[in-house]
Amino acid sequence: MTLAKAQQGKIPATVITGFLGAGKTTMIRNLLQNADGKRIALIINEFGDLGVDGDVLKGCGAEACSEEDIIELTNGCICCTVADDFIPTMTKLLERENRPDHIVIETSGLALPQPLVAAFNWPDIRSEVTVDGVVTVVDSAAVAAGRFADDHDKVDALRVNDDNLDHESPLEELFEDQLTAADLIVLNKTDLIDASGLKSVRDEVASRINRKPMMIEAKNGQVAAAILLGLGVGTEGDIANRRSHHEMEHEAGEEHDHDEFDSFVVELGAISDPAAFIDRLKGVIAEHDVLRLKGFADVPGKPMRLLIQAVGSRIDQYYDRAWAAGEARGTRLVVIGLHEMDEAAIRAAISALV
Numbered sequence: 386m387t388l389a390k391a392q393q394g395k396i397p398a399t400v401i402t403g404f405l406g407a408g409k410t411t412m413i414r415n416l417l418q419n420a421d422g423k424r425i426a427l428i429i430n431e432f433g434d435l436g437v438d439g440d441v442l443k444g445c446g447a448e449a450c451s452e453e454d455i456i457e458l459t460n461g462c463i464c465c466t467v468a469d470d471f472i473p474t475m476t477k478l479l480e481r482e483n484r485p486d487h488i489v490i491e492t493s494g495l496a497l498p499q500p501l502v503a504a505f506n507w508p509d510i511r512s513e514v515t516v517d518g519v520v521t522v523v524d525s526a527a528v529a530a531g532r533f534a535d536d537h538d539k540v541d542a543l544r545v546n547d548d549n550l551d552h553e554s555p556l557e558e559l560f561e562d563q564l565t566a567a568d569l570i571v572l573n574k575t576d577l578i579d580a581s582g583l584k585s586v587r588d589e590v591a592s593r594i595n596r597k598p599m600m601i602e603a604k605n606g607q608v609a610a611a612i613l614l615g616l617g618v619g620t621e622g623d624i625a626n627r628r629s630h631h632e633m634e635h636e637a638g639e640e641h642d643h644d645e646f647d648s649f650v651v652e653l654g655a656i657s658d659p660a661a662f663i664d665r666l667k668g669v670i671a672e673h674d675v676l677r678l679k680g681f682a683d684v685p686g687k688p689m690r691l692l693i694q695a696v697g698s699r700i701d702q703y704y705d706r707a708w709a710a711g712e713a714r715g716t717r718l719v720v721i722g723l724h725e726m727d728e729a730a731i732r733a734a735i736s737a738l739v
């Protein structure tokens with residue numbers, strides 16, 4: 386039977402992966418607003434105890450995806466909760482009378498796509514759904530800045546003190562695993578680098594994988610729906626050829642976890658001078674090498690909440706929606722970094738900015 390025939394009648398599902406802050410949610414938001422009339426169900430998974438991505442997407446008011454079609458998986462990283470969380474969610478989705486035309490899954494920035502894609506080979510899922518393709522979003526500016534390659538010395542130093550450390554740099558490994566799973570690589574944030582920087586990013590990305598998936602460039606995740614949702618690969622049938630570092634290192638079946646990374650939520654009162662707060666926040670992020678920080682701030686006198694998005698020390702902010710009636714105003718920020726980050730010091734430093 387041909388691949389196309391085997392997939393006939395199945396709902397296509399697109400898996401969108403990529404490191405923290407690469408631009409996955411931005412790309413999906415753009416997709417929902419330009420979905421060519423398709424009805425999309427969205428499954429979102431986020432690292433950290435504050436559902437920022439779901440909120441951003443629910444607020445985008447696109448017709449392609451109503452609020453009940455946005456499902457948040459909050460019990461941990463999707464690659465570790467496949468059996469307990471993802472499969473039951475998919476089963477429920479497939480039982481709905483009004484089935485979607487397409488399913489889009491946004492993994493957390495720390496997820497390995499391989500176990501998720503492999504789950505599409507489970508009999509109940511395989512008969513109904515196929516993976517149209519895995520799209521890996523890359524933060525081109527972060528690659529150009531050496532984000533995924535520059536801490537060899539640090540890892541080597543840690544390895545001296547820890548015989549059990551069998552991994553490369555956790556960022557580098559994850560970056561490669563997410564690229565390895567890709568059918569399409571989107572080199573995003575090209576507005577932040579010049580042409581020669583972009584050429585180096587292309588070369589570096591290509592050098593990290595053996596396969597040659599399609600690679601395209603994008604700004605603000607603007608990629609046509611026909612490309613994103615039209616890959617037609619059936620990736621579940623090829624996932625055994627795209628093994629992650631973890632799978633190769635732990636053939637014996639040792640559990641994968643996210644011990645190398647950590648997150649915590651900082652709650653603050655109102656922020657009366659957001660410009661000054663954000664300016665000084667950049668310093669805290671740089672000093673403690675925070676990988677990702679995002680959340681909402683309460684600015685006195687403003688009817689809307691301020692969305693704050695930091696990727697490394699680049700920070701975007703905008704007022705995204707009005708505080709709802711009865712909603713407690715407050716500032717809540719999720720901080721994500723390497724496990725060894727100094728939570729107490731970061732908490733104290735951020736709290737001192739208010």
Ligand SMILES: Nc1nc2c(ncn2[C@@H]2O[C@H](COP(=O)(O)OP(=O)(O)OP(=O)(O)O)[C@@H](O)[C@H]2O)c(=O)[nH]1
Pocket residue numbers: 403404405406407408409410411412431438493494495573574575576577603604605606677694695696700701
């Ligand atoms: N300059 C620039 N900023 C971008 C681009 N794409 C996304 N961003 C910004 O990057 C930040 C992170 O984008 P998200 O879409 O939330 O990234 P993500 O991959 O969903 O992040 P996580 O879910 O936390 O892993 C936001 O502030 C976006 O506005 C781009 O092409 N150029």
